[in-house]
Every structure is written in C-alpha cells, then in structure tokens.
Amino acid sequence: MNQFVLADCTTESGALSQLGQNAGKGAVVKAGGVDLLDLMKNGVATPTRLVNIRNISGMRGIHETPQGLNIGALTTLTEISEHPAIRAHYTILSDACGSAATPHIRNVATVGGNLLQQNRCWYFRSDDFACLKKGKDVCFAFDGLNQYHAIFDNGTCPSVAPSSAAVALLGLNASVELTSAKKGKRVVAIKDFYVQPDVNPMMRTVIAPDELLTAVIVPKPAAGMRSAYQKYGEKRSYDWAIADAGVVLEMDGNICKRATIVMGAASPVVRSSPKAEALLTGKPITEETARAAGKAAMEGAQPLSMNGYKVQLFPVAIYRTVLLAAGQMDRDPSAVG
Numbered sequence: 054m055n056q057f058v059l060a061d062c063t064t065e066s067g068a069l070s071q072l073g074q075n076a077g078k079g080a081v082v083k084a085g086g087v088d089l090l091d092l093m094k095n096g097v098a099t100p101t102r103l104v105n106i107r108n109i110s111g112m113r114g115i116h117e118t119p120q121g122l123n124i125g126a127l128t129t130l131t132e133i134s135e136h137p138a139i140r141a142h143y144t145i146l147s148d149a150c151g152s153a154a155t156p157h158i159r160n161v162a163t164v165g166g167n168l169l170q171q172n173r174c175w176y177f178r179s180d181d182f183a184c185l186k187k188g189k190d191v192c193f194a195f196d197g198l199n200q201y202h203a204i205f206d207n208g209t210c211p212s213v214a215p216s217s218a219a220v221a222l223l224g225l226n227a228s229v230e231l232t233s234a235k236k237g238k239r240v241v242a243i244k245d246f247y248v249q250p251d252v253n254p255m256m257r258t259v260i261a262p263d264e265l266l267t268a269v270i271v272p273k274p275a276a277g278m279r280s281a282y283q284k285y286g287e288k289r290s291y292d293w294a295i296a297d298a299g300v301v302l303e304m305d306g307n308i309c310k311r312a313t314i315v316m317g318a319a320s321p322v323v324r325s326s327p328k329a330e331a332l333l334t335g336k337p338i339t340e341e342t343a344r345a346a347g348k349a350a351m352e353g354a355q356p357l358s359m360n361g362y363k364v365q366l367f368p369v370a371i372y373r374t375v376l377l378a379a380g381q382m383d384r385d386p387s388a389v390g
Contacts, residue, residue, distance in 0.1 A: 054093050055093070055096075055099045055100075057103055058101065058103070059103050060105065061105045062105060063108050066234070068109060068265055069232060069233065069234035072263045072265060073234040073263045075101075078102070080101070081098065083103045083106070083107070084126070084163045084166045085107070085166050086161075086166075087154075087166060087170075088166060088171060092178070097178055109127060111125070114128060115133065119273070121271045121272040122138075123268055123269075123271075124269040126164060126229075126268055126269065127163045128163060129160060129161065129162060130153050130162050133218075135147075143271060145280035146222065148221070149220055149282040150217065150221070152217055152284045154291055164218055164269055167216050167219075168258075168269075170216060172215055172257075172321070173213070173215050177212060199358060199360055200360050201293075203357075204356045204367075205319050205355070206249060206250075206321055207321070207355060209251040212250070213319065213321065214321060214324075215318075216323070217282070217317060219247075220282065220297055220316070220317040221280075221299050222269065222271065223244060223299070223323045224280065226313075227272070228243060229268070229270070230268040231266055235263060236263075240270065249321060249322060250321050275303045275311075277303050277305055277310065279301075279378045281299070281300050281374050282299045282374065283374045285389060293318070294318045294389070299315040299316075299317070300371070300378040301313040302375070307338070309333045309334055312333040312334055314346060314375070316350065319367060326350035328349045328352055329349040338376070340376065340381075343375040343376050344368070344372045346371060347372040350367060350368065373385045
C-alpha cells in the first residue's frame with residue numbers, strides 16, 4: 054500500500070474544501086472504506102490523500118418528506134434495510150440493501166459507497182493485469198475467465214455493475230445529490246449517473262473530482278406501487294450477485310398500469326428493459342405475462358464464452374421477482390439474502 058495523507062473531516066464543508074483544493078491531485082473520498090481499502094491493498098488505487106468523511110453526522114440519516122425520501126449518503130445499508138417506512142413502501146430498496154454483503158459489512162457500508170464501488174472484475178482488481186479501466190489498451194476478460202461478466206453492452210468492457218442499491222434506486226426513479234464547494238449542488242438521476250465503458254472506460258460515474266455524493270433522493274411512491282428485489286448467486290453465500298432483479302409495479306386492481314424491470318450483474322451499468330416492461334403494462338400480472346417479460350428482457354443479449362448460463366438465469370429471476378412484487382409468489386428460497 055502506498056503512503057498517503059489522511060484528512061479527517063467532521064463537516065461537509067471541510068470535506069468539500071479538501072476535495073476542491075486537491076482536485077486532480079490524487080485525493081480520494083473514504084467513507085466506510087470497504088471497497089477502497091481492498092483496491093489500495095491490491096495496488097489498484099494509489100491515492101495521495103484520503104478525505105475521511107465517515108464522521109460527518111449531517112450526511113447520515115433517513116428523512117421522510119412530502120416528496121418522498123432524502124437519504125444521507127453516509128446512511129448504512131443496515132439502517133436503510135431495517136427502516137420501517139422503507140420496508141413498507143419501498144420494499145425493493147429495503148431488500149436490495151439487506152441482501153448486500155454480510156451483516157457486519159452492512160453495518161459500516163454506506164449507500165453512497167455502495168453506489169460508487171468499483172467493478173469486481175478480477176483482471177481490473179489485480180495489479181498483475183493490464184486493463185482498459187486502468188488506462189491500458191487490453192482487456193483479458195474477453196478471452197479469459199468471464200463467467201461472471203456482462204451479457205449486454207459488453208463490446209468495450211464486459212465488467213458488470215456491482216451495486217445492489219443502484220438496481221433498486223433505478224427501479225424507483227431515484228436521483229443522487231452531488232455537491233461541490235465551487236458549483237454548489239446538482240441532482241443527477243440514477244439512470245444518468247453511470248458512464249458506459251464505450252463512452253469512457255476510465256470513468257465509472259459522472260461525479261467530478263471536486264464533488265461529493267451527499268444524498269440519495271427517492272420520489273414518493275405512486276398509488277398502487279408494489280416492488281421487490283431478489284439476488285441470485287452460485288450458492289447461498291454473501292458474495293456479489295451473478296444475477297439480480299428489481300421490479301416495480303404500479304397496480305390498479307389486478308391491472309399493471311406501469312412496470313419497471315431492472316437487472317444488475319447483466320451489463321457494465323444497471324439496466325432496465327423497456328420491452329419487458331411494455332409486456333406487463335395494461336395487463337394483469339399472471340405467470341404467463343411474468344414469464345414473457347423475463348424472456349423479452351434477454352433480447353439483444355450477447356453472452357461471452359463462459360457466461361451463457363445468465364441468458365437462462367435472468368428470465369427466471371425476473372419472472373419470479375415480478376410475481377413476488379405482485380404478491381403472487383413467496384420469496385424464492387434459492388435467492389440469496
């Protein structure tokens with residue numbers, strides 16, 4: 054691990070000052086540190102300055118407003134998953150945060166950190182390999198071990214979106230608040246927050262070097278909204294998903310007025326499926342329509358040499374999560390979390 058300066062900040066303004074003064078000079082934000090410390094130990098991240106924001110109390114907490122929820126970026130995954138209002142009205146978010154990692158990690162891991170974590174590709178995370186995301190001109194995953202990699206949008210970089218919270222927040226049409234000392238605050242929709250590798254493989258998100266992710270904003274649920282999230286792995290473990298599905302339904306009686314279907318671990322950024330959503334809209338939720346939606350979500354999939362199983366797994370995950378959201382099926386016992 055390289056040497057670095059630790060700037061321990063207790064106020065948002067102090068952290069923003071550190072980021073502003075050191076933008077472009079190797080300053081990196083540390084909150085829970087779950088992902089960052091792994092990257093530093095492996096020699097992939099070599100920050101010259103760690104801006105520790107863990108003790109900024111004003112960036113933590115869940116606030117219910119007439120417009121929905123305002124969640125501080127330092128709120129832990131445990132706090133979100135166990136919050137009564139989120140469990141009752143934003144079930145997809147409660148389930149997603151409660152399925153991430155292990156219980157003790159959820160107690161320190163923050164929602165902001167979950168959204169900002171780097172991909173889990175072993176070629177990226179090992180200092181022994183060159184990688185497009187490390188500024189090189191080669192990707193070993195295409196011809197190497199790619200069983201956990203992307204089946205969509207994988208022409209440039211086949212790493213997958215690792216954030217479970219992002220799956221839920223995209224389903225809920227949420228946004229993030231980004232704050233800069235110089236430019237103030239801006240709000241970016243989750244659907245616009247992540248950068249596709251074919252646009253810029255070196256950028257994970259649109260967050261600028263002098264910006265801090267300060268809050269997550271979730272709109273008030275529509276009338277008749279029901280939602281669910283399920284995570285699937287190779288076995289019942291606390292590892293990252295090989296497929297996860299988030300579903301939000303707006304129901305009018307037994308008719309679906311609007312549907313959102315989101316997949317994690319399918320592409321470099323969290324992905325929705327408009328075609329699958331259209332198959333549910335204006336129809337009753339049945340086993341037949343749920344299965345059709347799962348099948349439609351695979352249109353355009355291009356599996357790699359070792360991950361073709363995902364083309365069979367995702368339709369099942371989506372079908373079962375649609376029925377779970379609609380209250381027609383219990384939680385899948387083979388799901389993780």
